[in-house]
Amino acid sequence: MEIETPPERETFRIAPRPAHTGLPLFDAAPRPAGAQLQAAPPLLRRLLEAGDDSTRRQVVREAVAALGFQSLGSCWVTLRHAWPEALPSEKAWTDGDWVRQYLDEAFFEIDPRMHEATQTGVPCVWHVDELERRAPLGTPRARVARFVSALRHNRMNSGVLFALPGHGLHERHMVGLLSPSSGSHWINDRVLQQAWAVAFSVHQCQLHQGSTAPPEDHRAGLTAVQHHILSRLATGESDKAIAAGLGLSLHKVDYHMRLLRKRFGVRNRLQLSQSAARLLAR
Template sequence: MASFAATSRDRGIQLPPAQGNGVLLYGERDLVPRGDARRRGGMPGLVNDLLNAGTIEERERLVRGMLHAIGFEWLAYGTTVQMRGMSAPRSFFTSYAHPAWTQRYFRERYHEIDPRHQDAPCSSLPLVWDLQDVDASAQTRVAMGKARRFLDDFRDSGIRSGVFFSLASPVHPNERTVISLMSSSPSRRWIVESVLGQALTLGLSMHEFLSRHMQPDQPHADNGTPLSALQRDILDCLIRGQSDKEIASRLQLSLHKVDYHLRQLRRRFSVRNRVQLVNAAVQASAVN
């Protein structure tokens, strides 16, 4: 299998915004302020530094400098939503992620079998891992052929250890934010308490910056008319991960009516599937 390990040159590649497999991929150059994103009191210093960065390049230097100072090389940040009992990725911030691994990860749908997504929420503590841990966990949970392909590709990426944690959404009970700091160091033994503390500070500061002060520049609904009460109810059910049958039962509609309204909403938001529709609705603040 050909290796796709990142070099120092390709670590800075900016993946283009895309809707690959229903996942919104966006980077620094796609961010726009969310309301008043000026400096505010009472925030962590790094968040203020990010908000006050004069240019995108300055912000990128700041984040990469912090990552490398701690000992990590990549940072992944994304949101997932529980749909029909499964965790589906909704959006992913690409600027500091491993470019080749990110593309492979979503193309092969490795999020469906990555054991870190199951291991991290089981504890209130962040998950400190290396490849041996992921290998052992994957082989006990995933069909051998699929687990082996995932692990082989993971090794080829050059990623060897890291910190992985997830945060529950205060608004939508079925939504989580996933933050992962990764390194090429072969063992997790170097991630001592002081390193873990700095990793959490950086990850939480990025979360504060991206979730409260910035947002991807997304197309909004294709007309200026407000959503109807029924459309808002359907989108709310969708965000909660409910199936068409569950939506129909809750709103006392026929399945045909639910399907009709979902098609109308997909057309309105110019999206192709349920995950994209949830993402567009949340980004457009259509559902509160």
């Protein structure tokens, strides 16, 4: 099947693209609405024209299965610290339980794949038997072992992870395709190219659907004290340190934290600190 080949992109420095693949490719330029949508490659067009999330998930499931993968999930991370931190936004295109477990147990904090993909910008091809060895020095080995065990339990033995551009310098949209197949030898240049097409279609679809639009600027209406609390929270200070630094009681800090969580629409302190970091980076 003849396909169009997109221009080379520095960001992902992958192997030369083959002349023929099973899925269409496209460039990263924003796609205008209306008649020009018809010029979009078929996979992206099918996602954008789908009437609901259920239909879009079915389209993704079919594309993923055609490549030999079992599932696809995505989340947004910020790179302001040594390890990526997940933002309160994720999309389970095929396996919601795994995406929730990944975020609930904060596996992104110790996931060697996440570290490699965000640090290098190169797609991370992996298989489960080598992940513990690929973990950077200083990574808590017990947590890495727990992560690897969870992958095996969910029959996620190999795959590829892409780090796509986010809304700002410090953000990335992580899209991963996973497979029950053993080893990673089967993820050759052709499969990698097609996986890239699927991942980037998902990325573009989420952008066009507005599901990952940048959060509202919540600075308007904040008090001076709340500004200071957010600034200290974003740098990792504890409630006790914030109280001491601002001359407040712990009760007062807790009161403002509750107000800020409600204002930002987040559930816990971690999500609030991530939102604060995003806000201050803008």
